[in-house]
Amino acid sequence: MAESPLLPLVRDVASKAADAVVGMVTRVCGLDDDRGTLERQLLPVECKLANAKERSMTNGYVKSWMKELKSVAYKADDVLDDFQYEALRRQSKIGRSTSHKVLGYITRRNPLLFRFEMSRKLKNVLEKVNKLVEEMNKFGLEKSVHKEERRHPWQQTHSKLDDSTIIFGRDDDKKVVVKLLLNQQDQRKVQVLPIFGMGGLGKTTLAKMVYNSQEVKQHFQLKMWHCVSDNFDAIALLKSIIELATNGSCDLHGSIELLQKRLEQVIGQKRFILVLDDVWNEDKIMWEDVLKPLLCSVGGSGSVIVVTCRSKQVASIMCTIKPHKLVFLSANDSWELFSNKTFSNGVKEPAELVSIGRRIVNKCGGLPLALKTMGGLLSSKKHVHEWKGIEASSIRDNDGGKYEVMPILKLSYKHLSSEMKQCFALCAIFPKDYEL
Numbered sequence: 001m002a003e004s005p006l007l008p009l010v011r012d013v014a015s016k017a018a019d020a021v022v023g024m025v026t027r028v029c030g031l032d033d034d035r036g037t038l039e040r041q042l043l044p045v046e047c048k049l050a051n052a053k054e055r056s057m058t059n060g061y062v063k064s065w066m067k068e069l070k071s072v073a074y075k076a077d078d079v080l081d082d083f084q085y086e087a088l089r090r091q092s093k094i095g096r097s098t099s100h101k102v103l104g105y106i107t108r109r110n111p112l113l114f115r116f117e118m119s120r121k122l123k124n125v126l127e128k129v130n131k132l133v134e135e136m137n138k139f140g141l142e143k144s145v146h147k148e149e150r151r152h153p154w155q156q157t158h159s160k161l162d163d164s165t166i167i168f169g170r171d172d173d174k175k176v177v178v179k180l181l182l183n184q185q186d187q188r189k190v191q192v193l194p195i196f197g198m199g200g201l202g203k204t205t206l207a208k209m210v211y212n213s214q215e216v217k218q219h220f221q222l223k224m225w226h227c228v229s230d231n232f233d234a235i236a237l238l239k240s241i242i243e244l245a246t247n248g249s250c251d252l253h254g255s256i257e258l259l260q261k262r263l264e265q266v267i268g269q270k271r272f273i274l275v276l277d278d279v280w281n282e283d284k285i286m287w288e289d290v291l292k293p294l295l296c297s298v299g300g301s302g303s304v305i306v307v308t309c310r311s312k313q314v315a316s317i318m319c320t321i322k323p324h325k326l327v328f329l330s331a332n333d334s335w336e337l338f339s340n341k342t343f344s345n346g347v348k349e350p351a352e353l354v355s356i357g358r359r360i361v362n363k364c365g366g367l368p369l370a371l372k373t374m375g376g377l378l379s380s381k382k383h384v385h386e387w388k389g390i391e392a393s394s395i396r397d398n399d400g401g402k403y404e405v406m407p408i409l410k411l412s413y414k415h416l417s418s419e420m421k422q423c424f425a426l427c428a429i430f431p432k433d434y435e436l
């Protein structure tokens, strides 16, 4: 197995330990208790790894504990691979004649020997994992506040606004959305409010502002944030919501009915707010017939779901309240956003750069992502000719909001150093919304 970061590695091992195929072989060999213990022991490790990583910067013991964990995780992975291989080997025999099967077992692998050997290896690994867990408990590590999602680790499930981000021109939107949400308090059924608009307009940013506002904190008894992206699968969504509501892991395997019951139990009569960020599903039936009945029939009165989406169609499929359409930033707010990013060193802005900057801001058409990207790019350019070069480059004038943000993003990429380009390219191996 190639070198990999520790958290994904531990996750892989834990999910391999939970794998049904591995379980089948360990049961046959009478080693399923050990397999189950391994699976369970890895869960708290997974939850506390983020904190361990932080602590390892200043604590040498934690650092060497992580090193040992990595080596043990690789060993565990090898052992589980052996079980998987054995399962495949046995399955490949199905269909062959019994005599062939028996001959295969005797000549190629003696089951008793296999059992003996694997028992030794598994116990050895388990002993090491147990020791590591004991040590971990002594460090007093904390569970990640933002729970790591096991089945879909790429999904962003947090709502924290980056403290260094200053938000311009969205105070009114925030007030409108918060008011709308609070006004639903007498509704018995869960109400759904979509926020829609083009990519990079700040839908997620606005949803975070709302979600983290004092009024929302006080009004709702349960707050949950789930990034949906392309994965609108009912089971995955229900599991994630159960996990968010309980702040623990949901190991329920089985039917939607089972998950629905659990959902009802964990949400009870609590007034909740659930943000479904970045929804793409345009399949009306999937929402109307499957998810809406599940999600909109739980919770106390006044519960709401906020959806962020680019597509107006998604918004109209899901809404029960008129969708909130996010608009481009005003010229003033656009300038504030851009200049805050570009001239952030406190030095008086040179007049010539300001006038070029204003023309560039105009080309960004009030789109926060474009303004932020351009601001970031120009913050490293100090000479008038560089600014003029960027102004003259391929970005087109904004034509009533109908323009492409891609040329701006490409331009910003073009100006990265070669090392940064490599780092950027490396990010392409992570799935969408993966939290690094």
Ligand SMILES: Nc1ncnc2c1ncn2[C@@H]1O[C@H](COP(=O)(O)OP(=O)(O)OP(=O)(O)O)[C@@H](O)[C@H]1O
Residues within 6 Å of the ligand: 165, 166, 167, 168, 169, 170, 197, 198, 199, 200, 201, 202, 203, 204, 205, 206, 278, 308, 309, 310, 337, 368, 369, 372
């Ligand atoms: N009003 C604002 N002021 C400052 N920065 C902003 C503002 N709105 C958005 N941004 C920044 O612009 C970027 C894009 O915002 P965001 O991710 O919220 O867009 P989005 O509409 O959710 O896009 P997508 O459709 O791709 O999910 C982020 O880096 C965010 O910090």
Ligand SMILES: [Mg+2]
Residues within 6 Å of the ligand: 203, 204, 205, 277, 278, 308
């Ligand atoms: Mg978004």
